[in-house]
Amino acid sequence: MNRFGIRFSFTTFGESHGKAIGCVVDGVPAGLTIDEAYIQRELDRRKPGQNAYATARKEEDTVEILSGVFEGKSTGTPIAMVIYNTNQKSKDYSNIKDIFRPGHADYTYWHKYGIRDYRGGGRSSARETAARVAAGAIAKLMLREVGITVKSGISEIAGIAASSFDFDHVLTSEIYALDPSVEQAQKDAILLAKNDHDSVGGVAQVRIENLPVGLGEPLYYKLDAVLADAMMGINAVKAVEIGDGLLGTRLHGSENNDPIRHSGFESNHSGGILGGISNGDAVRLSVYFKPTPSIFREQHTTTTEGEDVDFALKGRHDPCVAIRGSVVCEAMAALVVADMLLLNMGRTIEGVARYYHV
């Protein structure tokens, strides 16, 4: 993996109920216009507490840039950004101090570190993903300069699937649904589960357009591998599909191949990647989110002292994490592509010569 500070990389810090969360983005080329209002708009798309389909925790997620930007442009030094937590209500979490929530990371964090910030799950809370969205917005600003776009939306919730994808519809959709004809049914399924003190899973679609041919390496750093790594690293993601990957396993080669003409590919089952390298067509990902683990039903669990108990938790939780998660997928995809673009610049002698104006 690339070391922090080399090429386009980032890390995050902070806990859900701590003072703040944030990120440091490094390797951003100097001279990039850093549109702070754009970064905020991206954060607004993910922020909690906006409607009945999201957690009730209300955070404005106002971003503050601490470094790496001078007179509106990146300076080539690390860009640090901070988002202060304002609405923690940590008392609601006192009942999970010594208890492991089924499906959450409490059990593994406790056994790995021997100490755990139980207030909202600390760093394991997806509150952390706000910092990824801030970092992803910087990557998107860079991609915008070269005409690459990254979009996302929800195709499926609780098994109710879109029959077509309209990426522009997500701008008007409360739950970023890609298909207006199933949006109401998807919303109803979320509220039904929520009223029943339960939760549902969902699937997000990510589409990256206008990529050049050639991003991705032959062994490590294949484009599909790094995108899958980035998606699987998002809280609650349990599977990633590239193009028609799953369907393809049930097809014949004659059906699954994308025929080639001088003018381009005649179909895009591959999801825009061949041999781990972008082929110039849209890169398409399906990202599968499990149902929210924190539910308000009584469940079996055990305490840190090894006592088996039945308990029902409190707190404020998303009834379907895929919705806000889709915005995180977009950010992570943009971060991967920004990094791969920088890596690719030195991959041919022509590329190097072009850079040095030889």
Ligand SMILES: Cc1cc2nc3c(=O)[nH]c(=O)nc-3n(C[C@H](O)[C@H](O)[C@H](O)COP(=O)(O)O)c2cc1C
């Ligand atoms: C945007 C987003 C919001 C989430 N909101 C919640 C939530 O409100 N409650 C919860 O228990 N899990 C939520 N999750 C999922 C947990 O963070 C995740 O399941 C947990 O960290 C355990 O990790 P794992 O599911 O990847 O194994 C959310 C995930 C994302 C991406």
Ligand SMILES: C=C(O[C@@H]1CC(C(=O)O)=C[C@@H](OP(=O)(O)O)[C@H]1O)C(=O)O
């Ligand atoms: C606060 C956010 O989402 C949180 C993600 C989350 C979890 O367990 O992942 C649990 C809930 O919060 P807490 O950490 O207080 O329990 C959600 O509200 C956010 O996305 O900004």
